[in-house]
Amino acid sequence: MKEQKKVWSRRQFLGSAAAGMAGLVVLPSIVKSCKPAAADTDIKLGFIGMGRQSMFLLNGFIGLEGVKVVAGCDVYGVKRKRFEKRVNEFYAKAGKEVKVETYEKFEDLIARPDITAVVIAVPDHSHARIAIAACKAGKDVYLEKPMTFTIKEGQELRKVVRENNRILGIGSQQRSSEEFQHAVKLVQEGAIGKITKVNAYVGAPPKPYDLPEEPIPADLNWDLWLGSLPMPIHFNNQLNPPISLDPPKDEEIWGAWRWYSEMGGGFTTDWGAHMFDIAQWGLGMDKSGPVEISPIGDGTEFMQFTYANGVVLTSEPFDDKLTKGVKFWGETGWIEVSRGMFNASDPKFNMPPAPAAEGPYETKIPHQINFVEAVRERKDPAVPVEVGHSSCTVCTLGNIACALKRTVKWNPETETFVDDTDGAATKLMHYEYRQGYTLV
Numbered sequence: 001m002k003e004q005k006k007v008w009s010r011r012q013f014l015g016s017a018a019a020g021m022a023g024l025v026v027l028p029s030i031v032k033s034c035k036p037a038a039a040d041t042d043i044k045l046g047f048i049g050m051g052r053q054s055m056f057l058l059n060g061f062i063g064l065e066g067v068k069v070v071a072g073c074d075v076y077g078v079k080r081k082r083f084e085k086r087v088n089e090f091y092a093k094a095g096k097e098v099k100v101e102t103y104e105k106f107e108d109l110i111a112r113p114d115i116t117a118v119v120i121a122v123p124d125h126s127h128a129r130i131a132i133a134a135c136k137a138g139k140d141v142y143l144e145k146p147m148t149f150t151i152k153e154g155q156e157l158r159k160v161v162r163e164n165n166r167i168l169g170i171g172s173q174q175r176s177s178e179e180f181q182h183a184v185k186l187v188q189e190g191a192i193g194k195i196t197k198v199n200a201y202v203g204a205p206p207k208p209y210d211l212p213e214e215p216i217p218a219d220l221n222w223d224l225w226l227g228s229l230p231m232p233i234h235f236n237n238q239l240n241p242p243i244s245l246d247p248p249k250d251e252e253i254w255g256a257w258r259w260y261s262e263m264g265g266g267f268t269t270d271w272g273a274h275m276f277d278i279a280q281w282g283l284g285m286d287k288s289g290p291v292e293i294s295p296i297g298d299g300t301e302f303m304q305f306t307y308a309n310g311v312v313l314t315s316e317p318f319d320d321k322l323t324k325g326v327k328f329w330g331e332t333g334w335i336e337v338s339r340g341m342f343n344a345s346d347p348k349f350n351m352p353p354a355p356a357a358e359g360p361y362e363t364k365i366p367h368q369i370n371f372v373e374a375v376r377e378r379k380d381p382a383v384p385v386e387v388g389h390s391s392c393t394v395c396t397l398g399n400i401a402c403a404l405k406r407t408v409k410w411n412p413e414t415e416t417f418v419d420d421t422d423g424a425a426t427k428l429m430h431y432e433y434r435q436g437y438t439l440v
Helices: 010-018 052-061 077-094 106-110 124-136 151-163 178-188 222-226 266-270 272-282 366-377 385-404
Strands: 004-006 043-048 067-073 101-103 117-120 140-143 168-170 195-200 292-294 304-306 312-314 325-330 334-338 341-344 408-411 416-418
Touching: 043 052, 043 106, 043 366, 052 067, 052 077, 052 117, 052 366, 067 077, 067 106, 077 101, 101 106, 106 124, 117 124, 124 140, 124 151, 140 366, 151 385, 168 366, 168 385, 178 272, 178 325, 178 334, 178 341, 195 272, 266 272, 266 385, 272 325, 272 385, 292 385, 304 385, 385 408
Parallel strands: 043 067, 043 117, 067 101, 117 140, 140 168, 195 312
Antiparallel strands: 004 341, 195 325, 292 304, 292 408, 304 312, 325 334, 334 341, 408 416
16 A cells, blocks of 8 residues: 655754755744754854855854854855845844854855855856865865766865765755655665666756857956866756846746756766765675766666676656656565655554745755764764765766766775776766866
8 A cells, every 4th residue: 555745853943944945044943953062163054155045055054053054155246146145134123233244256265264154056067176175174074965066076086085084965855855755764774675776867968068058247257267178168047047136037947057967967966966865875885886887868758777796776757747756676575765755565664744845945954954063073974075975977978878878887995987998988978168167
C-alpha cells in the first residue's frame, strides 16, 4: 500500500517564516538554535554574489545568534544597493548597530581581516577561483552547489581547503532535511535489502548559448561577471536577471547562465548536485563515484552511471510527474524521496506526519546552522569539500559523456579517465582560463 506524507523538521518549519526575498525578519526561535557567542567572537560574514540565491541565504544566516553580516560583493550595482538596504533595515529593526559595506571586487572583501567567513553564491564558473582565494585569505567558506564548474577546479579547491585548514561547506541543503536523512538511513541499514538500481531524476544537460544580445546595464561590470571564461559571451538580461529598488521588485527567474554549456552544467549540475548527491550518499559512495558513464543516446534514453559493485544509477524519472528526487530500488522493496516527500513500498518505513511548511525550500536553514556550528567548533560540516567534490564530479562526468556522445570509463580512486586513447575526455576536465585569470 502506497502512503505519501509531507515531512518537515521543526527548524525547517520555523525557517519558512523567512520565506521569499521581499524582506528580512527577526526569528527568535531560530536565533536560539545556534550556539551564542560573545560580541568579540561573532562570526562576521561577507556575501560574495547578491542575486536570488544569495537573498535566500541571507534570510537564514542573518537571524542566527553570534552571526553578523558585515559585507557584500557583487558586480551589479543595483544588487549591492538592495543588499545594503535589506541588511541595514534588518539590524535597525532588531535594535543592533552593525555597519555593512559592499564592494564590486571580491578581492576587496576577502582582504578585510575582520571577516570570519564568506558565503559564495555566484555563477558556477567563478566558484572555485573565488573560494580558493578566500581560503588562502584565511576565510571559511559556505559555497553554493555545484561545488565547481570543472573536475580540475574541484581537485584544486579540495587541496587548498585542507592545506589552509579551512572549513568549507557546500550548499547541498537536502542533507540537512529529515526526509532525506530518513531515506538514506533506511537504505544504508539494509531496510530494503541490497540496492540494485537508483533513479535520480534531475533534467536535461546544458545546451549551447542561444539568447539574443541585449544592452549591458550601466551599473553592471560585465567583464568581471565573465571572469575566467575564455570565449566572448554577449549579455542578455536572463543571465543576470534585473531587479528594481523603487518600486521593489526581485528577480523573476533564476539566472539562465546555468542552462548553457559555456557558463553552466544544465540541470545535470543544477539539480544533480542535489539528487545525485543523495544517491551517492545512500549508496555509500561519498568521496568515490561510478566507473562507467553512458550519455543520453548511447543505448540509453537517460544518463546512466554504473558503479564497481554493479549498482546502476540513472537520471530516469520515477513517476509521471517528473518529480526531481531519488528512488532506491532494493531486493525487498523501494524508497522514494524528494523535497518534502517520503514514500516507501512498506508503510512501516514512513515518517510520522509533521506540520506542512510554506515558502521556498531555499529558506530552510538547518544546513546554515550546521555550517555556523562547524566554523565555531572547527569541524567538518554536513557536506565537506571532499563530498561536494565527489558529488559534483558525478554530475560533470555525465555532461562530459553527453558532450562526447559516447560511454566513458572512470577511475574514482585516481580521478582519471580509463582507456581515453584520444584524450578527449581528459581535456574536458578543465578549460584554459582567459588571460589574466588563474585558478591557484
